Amino acid sequence: MSKERIKIAPEFFDIMPPEYQDLVTRATYGNESRGWKDIGTSKELIEEHSLCAGCPESMAFRYILASLPNPEDTVMVGSTGCTSLVFPHVAVHNIHSLFGNQNAVASGLKRALTVRFPGRIKDVVVLAGDGATVDIGLDMTLQAWFRQEKFTTICFDNELYANTGGQESGLMQKGFVAKMAPVGKTFEKVRLPEIARESGCHYVVNCTVSKPSLVEKVIKNAVYVAREIGPTYLQLYTPCILEIGKNSMEGLQEMRDSEKPTERFAYKEYISEPAKQLLAEIAAKEKERKAAAKQLTSQEA
């Protein structure tokens, strides 16, 4: 489908809010080759955000929403935290219910959509903070993976509880002094990517959001694998510049510094055998599609 379901009756077009008119005329729902490069030339699926100025979460949101392969049939599930302040501005259906229960909600949601729309694609994508994913919600994060629930879990890892003012979280680095870690965190950053692999995730990536092209690639892969095979997990470093004492301009550099080969956000991926096969098939089809398109344009010329 394309924009069929969001079309405005012509009689009412002029009285709709301009951002909605924009969604209908300039958004990329239904465009198979949508991606981060559309940012700036088409209507984004995020209207605005109420995060701190320069917060890397805002970049991450924009890249992810530009990269979802099937936004017209994607439902997102969030959790309480800084991300929950953005979701009301997002133009795909999204659910906020409680803090930490996102993977449980997504499990029920995905199953309901599968029952209700047999034979149709309905992607489910979870996006939550590290506190939600690893601390209060860890049980439900892992159990959804054990059960092989077919949706993508994205964790915005800012290594602390940002929304409540910078408290210690399980993904915080050892030794970091924070609220509720007054003498420094005493245990290591939880190795969730490894745990995800062992828990049955078929596609796991740990990286920063410094490069939009990389975000696009991993989002698409994660959604495709979740759709066809089983759970996928992305842990994306989105530093909380406010709590680590950086300026609005410094988020990008912070991410670049932390993705160096010896650093904790050096690119790391795990792909299961069936997922590798699927991604290879998709890549081959994509190549064919591009070649065919190229031929068509050269014929037309």
Added chain:
Amino acid sequence: METTSVIGTKNKKGQVYTDPRVMMNEAPRTPSFFTGSEVIKEAVRRASVDVMIAYPITPQSEAAALIGELFAEGYIGDYFRGESEFAVMSECAGAAFGGARVFTTTAGPGTMRAMENFPMWAGARLPIQCIVTCRGINSPLSIQPDTIEISYLMQTGMLVWHAETAQDFYDWIMKGYMVSEEPDVHLPLALCCDGFFVTHTKDVVNLTPADMCLPPYDPYRSPVPCMDMECPPVRMMRDPFVMKSNYISYATHASWQQEVWAAIERSRKHTIAWMDGLIETENADADVLIVSSGTAVSQGREAIRLLADEGIRVGLVKIKTLRPWPGEEIREATKNAKYIIVPEFNVVGWMAREIKASIPNSDRVIAGPHVCGGMTMPPEIIVEQIKHALGIRSAALAGRGS
């Protein structure tokens, strides 16, 4: 009703989607001898449930497992065991957000573990049905019947009904969906019963035909959009209200809570039509009335019989719905009563408190007898309470020494 478009067609199990009023009120009934748990299964078989999520806890485990059998037979769209009651209720929420008719069951500690979800369900207007087979929540651990958990559920914004018998249970599961899915209600229902007394005893229950089932849930007859991307993904708000410390934010939160409670009130008319009133009375003109809900009512009936043998006339008010609270009805039914006896299976006496708050001259209310922690309530102790109120001496049932 919109959903009548499928009426007369068959589901994949060959059951005919039937007008609920015809099915519940006119279709022939077959008397069957079943446990409460089996009755839950039979009701769910006919309720066109899309998703059921289960977790073991006595005394609902059997019912939850029997519904798994229904899934295996193909009567339910999906079914699985969740990881905890908190997670199960969130899984139910997800399924309901996605437009499914959702069923689950829990009890006692499970209800308490899940509690954060219930006001969320109500606020999100998810018409999930949760069977609550009440049991103790105290420490030391108890698995015995005790209705204290209902008092917590009553403040969540859910509809709360309290079944007395397996027959109530059977009918109310299906009627419950019909009421809670009404667009002007669209709220979750906690359908409670007293654990063991209802779940584990056998009773004759009149069943509707097994080849008739309710029409499916239509998630688009809802006051809030279904999260399935089948309707426009509207931008929900300019700024999340949690961000704002201003009048608009407060007013929004306040008015939505008021709307949830108003929706509970709006459920009255539907409930009255389906269940023939929110209360049921017998000899309401008697000087002494027993007023309660659940199996305390059944024990009250026995006490009334015993007292009748002695020439003492006592009436009965059975309260079927706790939310909506039938305050008006209770006021009317008790207006001539001199003594209002409220037997309860819990230590705090929440039912007596609610009744006292709804009627004039509340010193007429005698909060008791209370049993709790799984004790049974012999009708004799109700008899004793009534005689005591009337100033009639009776032999002490259990001597405390004198």
